[in-house]
Amino acid sequence: MPNYYQPEIETASREQILAWQNERLVKQVQHVWDNVPYYRAKMEERGLTPADIQSVEDLHKLPFLTKADLRDAYPYGLLGKPLSECVRIQSTSGTTGRRVVAFYTQHDIDLWEDCCARAIVAAGGTKEDVVQVAYGYGLFTGGPGLNGGSHRVGCLTLPMSSGNTERQLQFMTDLETTILCCTPSYAAYLGESIAEAGLRDKIKLKAGIFGAEAWSEEMRRDIEQSLGIKAYDIYGLTETSGPGVAYECSEQSGMHINEDHFLAEIIDPDTGEVLPEGSKGELVFTALTKEAFPLLRYRTRDICVLTRKPCSCGRTHVKMSKPMGRSDDMLIIKGVNVFPSQIETVLLEQGYPANYQIIVDRVNHSDTLEVMVEMSPEKFSDSLADIHEEEKKLVAALKTMLGIYAKVRIVSPKSITRSEGKAVRIIDKRKI
Numbered sequence: 121m122p123n124y125y126q127p128e129i130e131t132a133s134r135e136q137i138l139a140w141q142n143e144r145l146v147k148q149v150q151h152v153w154d155n156v157p158y159y160r161a162k163m164e165e166r167g168l169t170p171a172d173i174q175s176v177e178d179l180h181k182l183p184f185l186t187k188a189d190l191r192d193a194y195p196y197g198l199l200g201k202p203l204s205e206c207v208r209i210q211s212t213s214g215t216t217g218r219r220v221v222a223f224y225t226q227h228d229i230d231l232w233e234d235c236c237a238r239a240i241v242a243a244g245g246t247k248e249d250v251v252q253v254a255y256g257y258g259l260f261t262g263g264p265g266l267n268g269g270s271h272r273v274g275c276l277t278l279p280m281s282s283g284n285t286e287r288q289l290q291f292m293t294d295l296e297t298t299i300l301c302c303t304p305s306y307a308a309y310l311g312e313s314i315a316e317a318g319l320r321d322k323i324k325l326k327a328g329i330f331g332a333e334a335w336s337e338e339m340r341r342d343i344e345q346s347l348g349i350k351a352y353d354i355y356g357l358t359e360t361s362g363p364g365v366a367y368e369c370s371e372q373s374g375m376h377i378n379e380d381h382f383l384a385e386i387i388d389p390d391t392g393e394v395l396p397e398g399s400k401g402e403l404v405f406t407a408l409t410k411e412a413f414p415l416l417r418y419r420t421r422d423i424c425v426l427t428r429k430p431c432s433c434g435r436t437h438v439k440m441s442k443p444m445g446r447s448d449d450m451l452i453i454k455g456v457n458v459f460p461s462q463i464e465t466v467l468l469e470q471g472y473p474a475n476y477q478i479i480v481d482r483v484n485h486s487d488t489l490e491v492m493v494e495m496s497p498e499k500f501s502d503s504l505a506d507i508h509e510e511e512k513k514l515v516a517a518l519k520t521m522l523g524i525y526a527k528v529r530i531v532s533p534k535s536i537t538r539s540e541g542k543a544v545r546i547i548d549k550r551k552i
Contacts, residue, residue, distance in 0.1 A: 129380050130238065130435045134428070137379050137437070142175040144408040145383065149173045149182070151200060152414050158197045159185070159416065176383065179406065180394050185418045190220045190359065200414040201225055211259040212358045222358050223412035229268065231409055235364030235378045236269025242369045242376070242433070243327045243352045245299055247274030252292060254302035254310075255332065257281045261362025262332050266301040269364065275299070282306060285313050296324040304335035304343060304351075305543035308474050311346030325349045331356065331363055333543055334443060334461050338468030353442060359418055360407050366440050371432050374439030381409045384438060385417070386426055400425050403440065421446045451480060451546070453487045456524050460545050463526075466517045467493055475536050481549040489526040491518065497533050 150170045152159050162183040212220040251270040255262025270277040331354035340351045356363035366375035386395045389402040403420045422443040445459035479490040514528040
């Protein structure tokens with residue numbers, strides 16, 4: 121049986137999962153103490169030594185790590201292995217401040233690819249499938265992670281990377297791709313392109329594995345309809361390895377976290393207090409098996425919920441909800457918390473495509489919110505009166521959802537630049 125397919129792990133009892141986590145946490149804390157002076161100093165500030173961490177019950181004693189720590193420790197300050205044992209780096213796609221660089225031993229890469237393989241299998245993948253990886257390659261983790269996972273499963277792997285849509289469609293039809301891996305915004309764009317090219321009957325896709333950016337349930341339904349597939353969510357961070365930290369199964373009611381490798385907590389983002397299961401809060405991860413970049417209690421800033429309710433797929437690992445926003449990306453407009461996902465939900469419910477931009481500015485010392493949205497081909501009209509009426513409807517729907525006024529500007533179809541990687545949804549001019 122291939123290495124990635126481990127039903128005894130994915131369907132293990134809670135007691136067995138805890139036993140693995142306890143053993144690996146103790147070992148990982150000692151590894152970090154011995155090899156990462158930056159984190160050892162943070163432990164010493166709290167009067168902690170590895171002896172204070174005997175099980176998962178002691179996890180809350182450990183200090184958090186944040187993206188600011190990763191930038192402060194750039195490039196080698198959080199390295200847990202000699203460079204001679206590291207075989208790769210990956211980096212975040214952020215554009216401000218120092219880049220976050222994560223290091224990998226070969227063992228780290230093997231485990232990461234196993235996790236991505238589990239995601240492909242959960243989406244129905246087998247060695248008979250053709251997997252088209254249209255995530256970006258290079259420093260971004262999306263392409264390399266799903267590429268390696270596809271190899272693990274034994275699929276024919278098309279390492280397309282993002283962009284060059286005409287070539288994407290050619291290979292998709294000629295080689296009869298069955299599983300597509302890319303960002304949800306690019307999947308939506310491919311769906312549009314397939315319809316325009318009249319290729320719908322030639323597409324053999326059955327599933328898609330989409331991540332790296334927020335997307336709503338409404339967007340999932342649109343993608344599934346346009347591509348004729350079942351769309352699966354996948355979650356990960358460069359800081360903890362990349363995609364494959366968690367993934368959806370056929371039930372599509374949350375993403376199973378690979379608990380043999382990643383220990384998850386939910387905390388109050390303001391106080392840092394650990395919250396009970398079922399509470400909405402900030403997701404925190406401890407990497408239990410990563411050697412080169414062994415982060416403990418890393419604050420993701422993603423807001424979600426954890427649940428251990430039994431899953432129809434038989435997997436027993438805890439599930440995380442689709443992130444409901446980010447505590448650091450949340451927009452505060454006139455004192456009101458606004459998440460882009462709320463705006464997307466309204467637009468899709470009103471029949472508009474998932475291509476939009478949110479523009480925030482400050483005029484005369486007051487915040488302004490504008491939503492620029494494309495008119496769908498079905499709603500297309502040259503009548504200014506019709507457009508104005510549609511804008512009024514959206515303004516009312518957004519005020520109901522957000523509680524504040526948002527100006528709406530409807531533009532012609534395909535006038536907003538399509539994304540071939542991560543979509544640029546927010547333009548916050550207050551920071552410029």
